[in-house]
Amino acid sequence: xxxxxxxxxxxxxxxxxxxxxxxxxxxxxxxxxxxxxxxxxxxxxxxxxxxxxxxxxxxxxxxxxxxxxxxxxxxxxxxxxxxxxxxxxxxxxxxxxxxxxxxxxxxxxxxxxxxxxxxxxxxxxxxxxxxxxxxxxxxxxxxxxxxxxxxxxxxxxxxxxxxxxxxxxxxxxxxxxxxxxxxxxxxxxxxxxxxxxxxxxxxxxxxxxxxxxxxxxxxxxxxxxxxxxxxxxxxxxxxxxxxxxxxxxxxxxxxxxxxxxxxxxxxxxxxxxxxxxxxxxxxxxxxxxxxxxxxxxxxxxxxxxxxxxxxxxxxxxxxxxxxxxxxxxxxxxxxxxxxxxxxxxxxxxxxxxxxxxxxxxxxxxxxxxxxxxxxxxxxxxxxxxxxxxxxxxxxxxxxxxxxxxxxxxxxxxxxxxxxxxxxxxxxxxxxxxxxxxxxxxxx
Amino acid sequence: xxxxxxxxxxxxxxxxxxxxxxxxxxxxxxxxxxxxxxxxxxxxxxxxxxxxxxxxxxxxxxxxxxxxxxxxxxxxxxxxxxxxxxxxxxxxxxxxxxxxxxxxxxxxxxxxxxxxxxxxxxxxxxxxxxxxxxxxxxxxxxxxxxxxxxxxxxxxxxxxxxxxxxxxxxxxxxxxxxxxxxxxxxxxxxxxxxxxxxxxxxxxxxxxxxxxxxxxxxxxxxxxxxxxxxxxxxxxxxxxxxxxxxxxxxxxxxxxxxxxxxxxxxxxxxxxxxxxxxxxxxxxxxxxxxxxxxxxxxxxxxxxxxxxxxxxxxxxxxxxxxxxxxxxxxxxxxxxxxxxxxxxxxxxxxxxxxxxxxxxxxxxxxxxxxx
Numbered sequence: 039x040x041x042x043x044x045x046x047x048x049x050x051x052x053x054x055x056x057x058x059x060x061x062x063x064x065x066x067x068x069x070x071x072x073x074x075x076x077x078x079x080x081x082x083x084x085x086x087x088x089x090x091x092x093x094x095x096x097x098x099x100x101x102x103x104x105x106x107x108x109x110x111x112x113x114x115x116x117x118x119x120x121x122x123x124x125x126x127x128x129x130x131x132x133x134x135x136x137x138x139x140x141x142x143x144x145x146x147x148x149x150x151x152x153x154x155x156x157x158x159x160x161x162x163x164x165x166x167x168x169x170x171x172x173x174x175x176x177x178x179x180x181x182x183x184x185x186x187x188x189x190x191x192x193x194x195x196x197x198x199x200x201x202x203x204x205x206x207x208x209x210x211x212x213x214x215x216x217x218x219x220x221x222x223x224x225x226x227x228x229x230x231x232x233x234x235x236x237x238x239x240x241x242x243x244x245x246x247x248x249x250x251x252x253x254x255x256x257x258x259x260x261x262x263x264x265x266x267x268x269x270x271x272x273x274x275x276x277x278x279x280x281x282x283x284x285x286x287x288x289x290x291x292x293x294x295x296x297x298x299x300x301x302x303x304x305x306x307x308x309x310x311x312x313x314x315x316x317x318x319x320x321x322x323x324x325x326x327x328x329x330x331x332x333x334x335x336x337x338x339x340x341x342x343x344x345x346x347x348x349x350x351x352x353x354x355x356x357x358x359x360x361x362x363x364x365x366x367x368x369x370x371x372x373x374x375x376x377x378x379x380x381x382x383x384x385x386x387x388x389x390x391x392x393x394x395x396x397x398x399x400x401x402x403x404x405x406x407x408x409x410x411x412x413x414x415x416x417x418x419x420x421x422x423x424x425x426x427x428x429x430x431x432x433x434x435x436x437x438x439x440x441x442x443x444x445x446x447x448x449x450x451x452x453x454x455x456x457x458x459x460x461x462x463x464x465x466x467x468x469x470x471x472x473x474x475x476x477x478x479x480x481x
Numbered sequence: 482x483x484x485x486x487x488x489x490x491x492x493x494x495x496x497x498x499x500x501x502x503x504x505x506x507x508x509x510x511x512x513x514x515x516x517x518x519x520x521x522x523x524x525x526x527x528x529x530x531x532x533x534x535x536x537x538x539x540x541x542x543x544x545x546x547x548x549x550x551x552x553x554x555x556x557x558x559x560x561x562x563x564x565x566x567x568x569x570x571x572x573x574x575x576x577x578x579x580x581x582x583x584x585x586x587x588x589x590x591x592x593x594x595x596x597x598x599x600x601x602x603x604x605x606x607x608x609x610x611x612x613x614x615x616x617x618x619x620x621x622x623x624x625x626x627x628x629x630x631x632x633x634x635x636x637x638x639x640x641x642x643x644x645x646x647x648x649x650x651x652x653x654x655x656x657x658x659x660x661x662x663x664x665x666x667x668x669x670x671x672x673x674x675x676x677x678x679x680x681x682x683x684x685x686x687x688x689x690x691x692x693x694x695x696x697x698x699x700x701x702x703x704x705x706x707x708x709x710x711x712x713x714x715x716x717x718x719x720x721x722x723x724x725x726x727x728x729x730x731x732x733x734x735x736x737x738x739x740x741x742x743x744x745x746x747x748x749x750x751x752x753x754x755x756x757x758x759x760x761x762x763x764x765x766x767x768x769x770x771x772x773x774x775x776x777x778x779x780x781x782x783x784x785x786x787x788x789x790x791x792x793x794x795x796x797x798x799x800x801x802x803x804x805x806x807x808x809x810x811x812x813x814x815x816x817x818x819x820x821x822x823x824x825x826x827x828x829x830x831x832x833x834x835x836x837x838x839x840x841x842x843x844x845x846x847x848x849x850x851x852x
Binding site: 080081082086089100101102103104105107113117122124141280281282283289290321322325330332333334335336337357361 | 482483484485490493503505510518520521522524525529531533534535537538541542543544545546548549550551567568571594595622651654655656657658697698699700701702703704705706707708709716717765766768769772839840842843
């Protein structure tokens with residue numbers, strides 16, 4: 039826009055609608071002064087206002103204005119700045135918004151978002167009738183603390199300094215230098231906040247006989263000083279290197295399967311045994327053999343504790359319903375897994391096979407049970423590959439999916455440093471004469 | 482290209498293919514992998530993706546970024562939807578194009594973080610003060626998650642409105658064999674931009690059902706955005722006729738477009754008297770049940786609404802014509818059945834409800850229809 043030096047950042051001839059004597063008007067004037075001094079492109083400047091009497095200011099600004107939910111003004115400021123870094127973002131919020139939105143104030147300081155927060159701090163909630171806020175002095179009378187406020191007021195500057203804020207200042211609204219202070223804050227590259235102390239002529243002032251003198255005395259007695267309390271060197275912007283992209287790997291049907299109906303499988307064990315990973319390998323191998331697969335995992339909310347069950351459905355045609363009731367292949371590695379899947383194991387048909395740890399109490403099912411010394415398997419291929427060993431075993435015994443498809447999948451999807459051991463686990467599991475499979479008792 | 486991915490991955494892929502380049506979210510089971518994938522993927526293409534301090538900050542950042550011109554996404558589950566509530570209202574009031582994902586899990590409250598449910602069907606519609614319409618879509622599996630997410634972005638742009646995607650743990654965290662490139666050629670719709678005339682009136686519409694033209698904050702025109710009920714300038718108003726106009730517009734912008742918004746699959750047997758209406762994860766059990774029933778010689782039709790809200794009433798009535806019995810399987814206590822009952826008062830309605838975290842079986846639907 040041309041003629042920016044003559045641009046009126048405040049809409050001319052629009053009287054303030056604040057209460058008589060309220061200092062909000064002075065603060066808006068000072069913001070206007072600061073904007074005139076800095077003269078940003080008005081289409082690239084935005085005033086974000088919170089709810090409250092401060093929320094009445096947006097119509098006075100001839101720049102972009104964004105008036106959102108109570109306490110959330112800072113979140114909008116951050117969103118705007120991240121979306122368009124060239125925006126000059128000013129957030130105006132009351133002591134009310136700093137209470138309900140306290141976490142956002144702290145996080146913005148921690149993140150060092152390049153924006154300016156101006157707190158219209160009049161020690162109470164004006165708009166709703168003078169209730170106490172997070173900055174109301176102890177013992178003060180407000181409509182919600184008729185017996186005197188029992189809470190300690192928040193030092194917004196100390197809070198944001200502790201959170202890492204870059205330019206932090208406090209000023210009375212009637213300070214002639216306020217415009218300058220605000221200009222410095224707005225020019226600062228990083229998180230800047232000015233805590234502007236005001237007099238609420240409608241409520242706080244009459245109920246507490248709170249005038250200029252009292253405001254200055256409060257600063258003294260509370261230790262909340264005026265001035266620029268911190269101005270640390272701006273942080274240099276870093277070039278952030280993006281993390282690795284998500285892999286997109288095609289599972290081309292290079293192998294041939296001999297599977298003509300649904301093949302549901304179940305792997306049950308304990309968290310931390312890489313059950314899910316092994317199941318995904320089996321699913322991928324099936325897809326590589328031209329089949330369809332679905333995988334669903336069941337585990338409690340804890341990490342590395344409790345059960346871990348993966349259910350796979352493998353079929354020659356697209357799969358609709360992904361639930362599994364009677365697996366045809368199952369591997370049960372631990373008692374956690376057994377307990378969680380016992381009901382399903384009982385429904386397995388006669389021709390189904392269950393590989394179960396030799397030490398687990400388990401009988402009285404229709405399916406064929408093969409006991410396995412999973413402890414020894416674990417010692418040979420590593421505990422993290424026991425589930426993979428079981429998958430190879432199941433695959434080979436079933437015969438419908440070529441082992442090569444599994445070997446190929448494991449090679450492609452296992453990180454370098456684990457690959458050799460994983461490949462060995464597959465080979466071992468596939469060995470028909472594996473001594474880990476305990477001979478069945480006679481009869 | 483065949484892949485083995487889950488619903489959350491398909492969703493992120495579809496978002497990026499729609500031109501979405503801003504994500505803010507908070508970790509919550511079972512939506513977390515959307516956040517984790519977005520933070521890895523979005524920066525690869527110049528986008529922004531971050532974990533915010535909570536859900537309220539997440540959706541707040543997204544709303545603002547959308548008004549600055551970005552296509553935005555946020556994702557959560559039931560507890561996070563509860564925190565999003567007020568902000569969804571802000572998106573409705575400010576006519577903000579955005580996509581919000583509710584990866585439903587068992588509720589209420591913290592519920593069962595790792596258990597599936599479809600318990601937010603009504604909440605999605607009535608989850609913010611005022612009751613103004615919200616667009617809600619529900620995929621049925623991983624493949625449709627991609628397509629529905631593409632639609633969600635297009636609709637959010639076309640109608641300048643928040644669009645909710647009702648996913649679930651079942652869809653989000655089940656890997657399936659998919660070809661995400663199959664639907665990748667879908668058109669990408671962008672919000673209609675203001676033609677440049679001065680002054681820019683951000684909420685001006687000729688007809689209440691129209692969508693106001695968009696100009697980004699930081700663009701060529703001054704923009705006013707406010708959570709308060711406002712006039713066409715975006716300035717708070719107390720004038721009753723202006724209030725009436727704005728609020729009726731919020732209602733009619735969506736209400737008048739019910740039929741265009743109806744994304745449904747209709748598999749109707751003209752001679753059937755039974756109709757199964759199923760959405761979300763239950764639609765897959767319904768699909769299999771219908772196949773089985775037909776194989777057994779039973780005449781039955783299937784209707785799958787992907788658009789949950791506004792309720793595709795005309796499409797439902799049309800599908801139900803000639804049928805006498807409607808079966809509605811749901812992973813909740815009959816939240817959509819209430820809508821079906823309202824729309825089809827003359828039909829015999831059979832509810833199948835499951836809320837224990839496991840899926841309704843095709844066999845259960847078959848059994849109900851065989852009786």
